[in-house]
Amino acid sequence: MLRLVSLQLMVTVAAGVIAALLGGWAAMFSAVFGGLCCVLPNAVFALRLFANTKKPGGADPISFFIWELIKIALTVALIYATALLYRDLNWFAMIGGFIVALKSYIFLIFRH
Structure with missing residues (x-):
């Protein structure tokens, strides 16, 4: 389980780099x-x-x-807090980063 969380964190960083290349700093942070919001x-x-x-x-x-x-409630609360507190939010990038982190377990399935 902890291996999955670390993989999600690595994929989140990779999604941030790709978003930065495509949309700039605001997209990267989003x-x-x-x-x-998925990893924590x-x-x-x-x-x-x-x-x-x-x-x-x-x-x-x-x-x-x-x-x-509790995990679901914390996810919803983090998404709400991000939308409320980050003024330059790029919704497309944020949802993309969330989905990429959420589905990163597929990499572990196909690794073996």
Whole structure:
């Protein structure tokens, strides 16, 4: 799970570089912020899930679903905060960075 989060972070940086080449600084920051809206909640979820596996009883399904709900709420909150706080937001680049980070697990599937 942590390998997936690190891959998402690397893909987010790559999406930011491509957005910078195509649309300038505002597009780069928008793509990176969009990717971070996916990476940060996934990192929180992965760390919490890892901590739950170390408990004596192991991870239970209820905590999985609760943390999944928290991950979704955190994603929505980060997207809302980005839209509210970053004035030069390029929506196309932000959604592109989000989707690229969200679908980066496909690289891990095809790697083997």
